[in-house]
Amino acid sequence: MRIKEQKYFLPDGREITIKSAGPEDALKVKLHREATSAETHFMAREPEDGQLNLDKITEILGSIAKSERDFMVSAYIGDELIGDLGVTLIRPHLKYLHRAYLGMSIRQEYTGMGLGSFMMQIALGQAKANGFEQVELGVYSDNDRARHMYKKMGFKEYGMNPRAFKLKDGTYRDEIIMANIFE
Numbered sequence: 760m761r762i763k764e765q766k767y768f769l770p771d772g773r774e775i776t777i778k779s780a781g782p783e784d785a786l787k788v789k790l791h792r793e794a795t796s797a798e799t800h801f802m803a804r805e806p807e808d809g810q811l812n813l814d815k816i817t818e819i820l821g822s823i824a825k826s827e828r829d830f831m832v833s834a835y836i837g838d839e840l841i842g843d844l845g846v847t848l849i850r851p852h853l854k855y856l857h858r859a860y861l862g863m864s865i866r867q868e869y870t871g872m873g874l875g876s877f878m879m880q881i882a883l884g885q886a887k888a889n890g891f892e893q894v895e896l897g898v899y900s901d902n903d904r905a906r907h908m909y910k911k912m913g914f915k916e917y918g919m920n921p922r923a924f925k926l927k928d929g930t931y932r933d934e935i936i937m938a939n940i941f942e
């Protein structure tokens with residue numbers, strides 16, 4: 760499904776359009792994900808993992824757009840994609856139908872200006888409306904900004920996957936498991 764289009768204004772007045780990226784935006788999503796992977800170590804991929812596959816992204820965005828429950832919350836300045844958030848069913852099996860997984864990233868230059876909180880608020884409202892009972896995510900233990908924002912938006916930390924990530928410098932990071940359980 761696709762969310763209803765809406766606007767967000769940065770503190771300097773610049774207008775951001777929030778809508779759902781679809782298969783037609785696959786190249787923008789690919790470039791965004793490659794850029795955000797290079798900007799911090801907080802994403803799953805390193806640039807050395809290679810380029811993302813455009814056909815695969817097109818297929819995934821197409822199936823999310825057609826899905827009744829999965830959706831994207833995407834932020835654009837003009838035509839440029841600068842924020843990417845996806846909410847997807849964890850597994851299509853009966854025992855998992857109440858659980859959604861959320862992943863998100865914003866280009867560094869647009870972080871710290873409330874956009875992430877705004878996108879999260881939309882995502883949680885839509886997830887509830889789509890029948891999910893909880894939204895889950897994993898975050899790097901040293902991603903203080905993300906952990907702060909997620910807690911502010913109602914997520915709690917329920918667990919930890921030790922040494923989930925090994926960085927290029929040989930150091931490890933734990934993954935913190937968080938969930939927002941709607942009650």
Ligand SMILES: CC(C)(COP(=O)(O)OP(=O)(O)OC[C@H]1O[C@@H](n2cnc3c(N)ncnc32)[C@H](O)[C@@H]1OP(=O)(O)O)[C@@H](O)C(=O)NCCC(=O)NCCS
Nearest residue numbers: 801863864865870871872873874875876898903904905907
């Ligand atoms: C994590 C991310 C999505 C948050 O979005 P954002 O637009 O930067 O977040 P917001 O501006 O809405 O909110 C950030 C909050 O963190 C706070 N914050 C900023 N730096 C912080 C730090 N080092 N430690 C703790 N809190 C911090 C801000 O004060 C703000 O809190 P407040 O609203 O209570 O004042 C975004 O920064 C991002 O995409 N970062 C790079 C990729 C990434 O980390 N993705 C998440 C993977 S799990």
